[in-house]
Amino acid sequence: MRCERAQEWIVEALEDTLAPRRRRALDTHLAACPSCRQEIETTERLFGALDALPIEAEVPVRLEQATLRAVRIAAAEEAERQAERAPGFRWFRVMVPAFAAAATVAVALVATQRSATSPAPASVATSKPAPPQVAKAAPRKPESEPRVAAAKPAPRERTQLAAVPVDLPVELSERPDLLFALPMLHNLDKVEHFEKIQTTVVDDDMGTPSGDTDSNG
Amino acid sequence: MPAEPADPVPVVESAAASRAAADPDVALMLRVQAGDQAAFQELFRKFSPRILKFARRLVGNDARAEEVTQDVFVQVFRFRDRYRPESRLSTWLFTITTNFCLNELRRPERRLRVDLWDDRGGEDRAEGPSLPDPDAITPEEGASSRELAQQLDAAIAALPPKQRAAILLSRFDGLNYQDVAAALGCTEGAVKALVFRATQSLKQTLKDYL
Numbered sequence: 349m350r351c352e353r354a355q356e357w358i359v360e361a362l363e364d365t366l367a368p369r370r371r372r373a374l375d376t377h378l379a380a381c382p383s384c385r386q387e388i389e390t391t392e393r394l395f396g397a398l399d400a401l402p403i404e405a406e407v408p409v410r411l412e413q414a415t416l417r418a419v420r421i422a423a424a425e426e427a428e429r430q431a432e433r434a435p436g437f438r439w440f441r442v443m444v445p446a447f448a449a450a451a452t453v454a455v456a457l458v459a460t461q462r463s464a465t466s467p468a469p470a471s472v473a474t475s476k477p478a479p480p481q482v483a484k485a486a487p488r489k490p491e492s493e494p495r496v497a498a499a500k501p502a503p504r505e506r507t508q509l510a511a512v513p514v515d516l517p518v519e520l521s522e523r524p525d526l527l528f529a530l531p532m533l534h535n536l537d538k539v540e541h542f543e544k545i546q547t548t549v550v551d552d553d554m555g556t557p558s559g560d561t562d563s564n565g
Numbered sequence: 566m567p568a569e570p571a572d573p574v575p576v577v578e579s580a581a582a583s584r585a586a587a588d589p590d591v592a593l594m595l596r597v598q599a600g601d602q603a604a605f606q607e608l609f610r611k612f613s614p615r616i617l618k619f620a621r622r623l624v625g626n627d628a629r630a631e632e633v634t635q636d637v638f639v640q641v642f643r644f645r646d647r648y649r650p651e652s653r654l655s656t657w658l659f660t661i662t663t664n665f666c667l668n669e670l671r672r673p674e675r676r677l678r679v680d681l682w683d684d685r686g687g688e689d690r691a692e693g694p695s696l697p698d699p700d701a702i703t704p705e706e707g708a709s710s711r712e713l714a715q716q717l718d719a720a721i722a723a724l725p726p727k728q729r730a731a732i733l734l735s736r737f738d739g740l741n742y743q744d745v746a747a748a749l750g751c752t753e754g755a756v757k758a759l760v761f762r763a764t765q766s767l768k769q770t771l772k773d774y775l
Contacts, residue, residue: 359761363735365742394767394775397713397714398717398732400710400714401714401717403618403737405615405618406614407634411613411617411634412609415635415639
């Protein structure tokens with residue numbers, strides 16, 4: 349064996365990764381070659397010095413904080429991308445406001461009809477009790493009609509859903525705090541046929557904790 | 566009536582579970598994949614000291630090494646679902662780290678500055694060479710060890726990037742040649758050649774100290 353080949357195998361021999369046959373050949377060469385014996389001793393000292401070097405650094409607190417902050421930002425961006433990609437969520441973003449607007453119109457019409465036909469003020473499930481005034485209607489409502497205050501659902505009238513619907517996109521099902529029981533959404537079928545509104549009583553019973561039906565909203 | 570057979574446990578899931586049971590690092594990474602934020606912080610605290618030290622030696626600059634370390638962990642988070650329990654977590658982490666470091670070194674505007682032993686108000690003391698028992702050596706021997714460590718760090722910094730990465734990964738981070746090959750994107754034979762050439766260079770540079 350030549351010294352160049354022996355020196356190539358010295359590193360593997362010290363790391364105990366040299367094949368047994370080659371190891372025997374190397375040992376035979378080392379027994380007869382002082383130069384290569386010195387080479388293997390020098391390499392051993394080098395590896396000893398390398399192993400004595402520290403392998404860990406002290407991580408500054410600011411580095412940890414900056415990293416965790418960057419990860420939080422990445423997580424938020426990821427959540428946003430997933431939400432934008434979800435087709436169900438897109439449908440939800442478009443259709444729910446449309447239903448809500450239609451529901452508002454229906455509430456306004458019911459309130460108008462009730463104030464016209466009954467002495468008691470019309471009850472709107474999602475608005476606070478008010479003197480007989482016409483609800484603030486959707487943009488196309490004629491200006492001449494009287495208005496009621498706060499047809500838009502007041503936050504405190506919202507009832508949190510007891511159970512999250514199962515067919516929601518994952519991102520919404522993980523945010524149950526966004527889902528409210530808007531009473532008129534339960535009567536959307538009535539919105540389709542306006543002629544029925546005059547004779548249909550809006551069902552305001554939303555199964556509130558007290559179990560009471562709040563006819564005044 | 567015979568009982569309904571139970572649903573078969575997916576092979577992939579049971580293999581991952583058994584690896585998680587055998588390797589706490591795998592278990593930790595599986596928790597990160599499941600969205601456990603505390604697990605990610607634990608992962609950072611466990612591996613960032615080694616990754617930062619490795620990056621400092623490979624990149625040769627403290628500030629850039631810290632940036633690389635941050636980039637590594639953000640990458641780990643972004644691509645956490647790509648980790649497979651079949652491979653060691655440290656191999657995966659150091660593969661990412663090596664790629665970031667080598668990319669950094671390829672940028673022409675970055676010049677390698679060997680400032681590993683700049684005075685930083687004591688910060689280096691925590692990273693200084695681990696001295697032998699002071700009762701067992703003389704002060705001269707201690708000083709000699711420190712000097713050798715300094716010269717060794719400087720010699721490592723002077724190696725070509727791939728040789729530097731190969732010797733650091735194989736000697737410091739406990740990766741076998743197969744893992745080093747995976748981290749560097751080359752064959753085991755190429756890793757052996759890189760380590761051999763790095764060793765020869767270091768011995769030549771430090772012949773007065775060894």
